[in-house]
Amino acid sequence: MIALELSHVSKSFASRGQSLEIMRDVSLTVQAGEFLVVVGPSGCGKSTLLRMIQGLETLSSGSVRVGAGEATTRGFVFQRDGLYPWRSVLRNVMLGLELAHVPVSEAKPRAEAMIDLVGLRGFEGHYPNELSGGMRQRVNLARALAIDPDMLLMDEPFAALDALTRENMQQELIRISAAAGKTVILITHQIDEAVLLADRVAVLGARPSHILDIVRIDLPRPRTLDLKRTPEFQAYVDGIWTMVTQAETETRVGG
Amino acid sequence: MSITTTENGTVQAQRPASGRRTNYRALRRGLTSFIILLVGWELIGRFVLTNQVFAVPFSAVVQSAIEMWGRGELQTNIAASLTAVAYGMVLAMIIGILIGVAMGASTAFREYVEPLLTAFYATPLVAMAPILILWFGIGIASKIAVVFLMAIFPIAINTSAGIRNTDREYLEVAYAFRASRLQAVWKVMIPAAIPFVVTGLRLAVGRAIVGVVVGELFGARAGLGFLIFTAGQTFDTPSLFVGVITLAFIGMGLTLGIRAVEDRISGWKGTVQE
Numbered sequence: 001m002i003a004l005e006l007s008h009v010s011k012s013f014a015s016r017g018q019s020l021e022i023m024r025d026v027s028l029t030v031q032a033g034e035f036l037v038v039v040g041p042s043g044c045g046k047s048t049l050l051r052m053i054q055g056l057e058t059l060s061s062g063s064v065r066v067g068a069g070e071a072t073t074r075g076f077v078f079q080r081d082g083l084y085p086w087r088s089v090l091r092n093v094m095l096g097l098e099l100a101h102v103p104v105s106e107a108k109p110r111a112e113a114m115i116d117l118v119g120l121r122g123f124e125g126h127y128p129n130e131l132s133g134g135m136r137q138r139v140n141l142a143r144a145l146a147i148d149p150d151m152l153l154m155d156e157p158f159a160a161l162d163a164l165t166r167e168n169m170q171q172e173l174i175r176i177s178a179a180a181g182k183t184v185i186l187i188t189h190q191i192d193e194a195v196l197l198a199d200r201v202a203v204l205g206a207r208p209s210h211i212l213d214i215v216r217i218d219l220p221r222p223r224t225l226d227l228k229r230t231p232e233f234q235a236y237v238d239g240i241w242t243m244v245t246q247a248e249t250e251t252r253v254g255g
Numbered sequence: 256m257s258i259t260t261t262e263n264g265t266v267q268a269q270r271p272a273s274g275r276r277t278n279y280r281a282l283r284r285g286l287t288s289f290i291i292l293l294v295g296w297e298l299i300g301r302f303v304l305t306n307q308v309f310a311v312p313f314s315a316v317v318q319s320a321i322e323m324w325g326r327g328e329l330q331t332n333i334a335a336s337l338t339a340v341a342y343g344m345v346l347a348m349i350i351g352i353l354i355g356v357a358m359g360a361s362t363a364f365r366e367y368v369e370p371l372l373t374a375f376y377a378t379p380l381v382a383m384a385p386i387l388i389l390w391f392g393i394g395i396a397s398k399i400a401v402v403f404l405m406a407i408f409p410i411a412i413n414t415s416a417g418i419r420n421t422d423r424e425y426l427e428v429a430y431a432f433r434a435s436r437l438q439a440v441w442k443v444m445i446p447a448a449i450p451f452v453v454t455g456l457r458l459a460v461g462r463a464i465v466g467v468v469v470g471e472l473f474g475a476r477a478g479l480g481f482l483i484f485t486a487g488q489t490f491d492t493p494s495l496f497v498g499v500i501t502l503a504f505i506g507m508g509l510t511l512g513i514r515a516v517e518d519r520i521s522g523w524k525g526t527v528q529e
């Protein structure tokens with residue numbers, strides 16, 4: 001079953017009276033239950049792509065089709081956490097459930113379980129300005145997971161985390177996505193993270209970005225961190241790394 | 256702001272130590288000014304301007320205040336003024352916030368009413384007091400009307416600014432989780448606007464006090480404005496000062512109270528518009 005289909009998506013922003021072309025003719029199909037990771041140079045339009053999928057940004061041309069349309073629930077993890085400073089951790093995590101009119105008696109335990117999952121038990125009553133960057137990012141993650149979405153759209157969800165927490169979160173995500181058969185689209189700058197998590201890695205090129213290549217990661221599942229030491233793993237990382245650095249140089253040259 | 260973990264494992268936000276020291280220093284300097292003012296007043300009242308109608312020493316004012324308190328006169332007048340302020344402020348809050356939210360949520364509505372509000376905000380509406388007294392009669396109703404007119408505009412304007420300044424990111428989060436337009440207003444715009452609303456309230460309270468006094472000067476049977484008016488008529492200068500100083504205390508108390516609330520929620524939003 002197809003979970004997501006992008007066809008000939010192009011995007012331009014009007015900026016300072018000029019039209020800035022961000023993305024040109026991106027086509028991509030994601031199967032239900034698939035884990036797709038998107039990598040590419042900074043500013044190439046990864047966040048914009050994810051926002052277009054979620055309907056937060058309009059397309060200049062082309063189309064985005066999500067499996068069952070609005071019936072497909074989507075959890076969005078924002079690059080900047082977007083936590084509400086007037087809500088406690090618990091109430092931030094409950095946001096999606098609250099907006100979907102889930103009764104508190106049901107929403108609260110669900111949110112608490114997610115807070116536990118991201119390792120923030122005991123911080124339910126705290127406010128975002130009392131949390132560190134990494135803690136805020138984990139609340140952001142818990143908020144997306146709490147609605148138990150069919151599809152997870154994650155914009156650099158682990159970027160602000162320390163190495164150990166990051167690895168824990170990666171393991172959790174592998175477990176959740178495998179157990180619940182969720183479709184995941186995740187953006188990252190960490191290529192080893194991409195290889196560890198992905199069924200396929202989409203490499204975006206410099207602006208106006210397009211898909212340089214889609215690399216299928218044929219590594220066995222369930223994946224553990226030991227995998228990182230294998231030569232196969234390293235070969236994937238090197239291959240993708242070469243493409244991304246090349247694209248990054250192009251970005252700089254192209255301004 | 257720094258984060259510290261206390262022994263029982265809870266995390267608390269603290270002000271930096273230097274901030275606290277500055278606060279004490281500021282308090283000390285502020286008090287010094289007050290003391291110099293009062294001592295200067297006492298000396299001038301005793302030795303320079305000795306005509307008791309034009310000026311009285313501070314001690315005479317204190318004495319008069321004690322007497323008025325003993326007779327229960329001060330309390331009755333404070334209560335009369337504060338009651339009018341309270342009713343007027345509550346009305347202004349309810350209607351002002353409603354108007355502000357509507358303005359923030361609907362561009363069309365804002366474009367219709369904002370010029371009117373801005374014009375009224377800039378108008379010295381206390382000048383309307385005599386006609387309000389004609390309309391509502393001598394008594395609490397006309398005072399409430401003056402307070403209301405003085406207080407509503409800063410509240411409505413600040414609320415609307417707060418709603419419109421809602422961080423785009425906060426709204427995007429709500430829409431990403433499929434909020435309806437109504438939910439976005441209720442669960443995002445209104446909470447995000449609260450710091451602005453509180454600032455509006457602080458600006459409104461000062462104007463409300465001016466309003467109630469002017470209302471009482473023009474026609475009332477009780478209140479601090481009435482007290483000042485009668486004291487003026489009977490050349491009772493000490494009582495006049497008692498009224499003025501009491502008003503100063505009330506105004507300062509209310510403003511500081513709202514400031515404290517503002518400080519507590521300022522972590523929500525860096526800047527609040529004046």
Ligand SMILES: Nc1ncnc2c1ncn2[C@@H]1O[C@H](COP(=O)(O)OP(=O)(O)OP(=O)(O)O)[C@@H](O)[C@H]1O
Binds near residue numbers: 014015020022045046
């Ligand atoms: N609302 C907007 N108006 C104008 N230009 C925009 C807007 N949003 C994004 N852009 C531009 O689009 C380009 C892509 O931005 P985007 O945030 O999608 O990049 P990204 O690939 O996520 O980068 P990073 O890896 O640094 O997060 C950037 O050049 C940015 O300046």
Ligand SMILES: [Mg+2]
Binds near residue numbers: 046047048079155
């Ligand atoms: Mg981005």
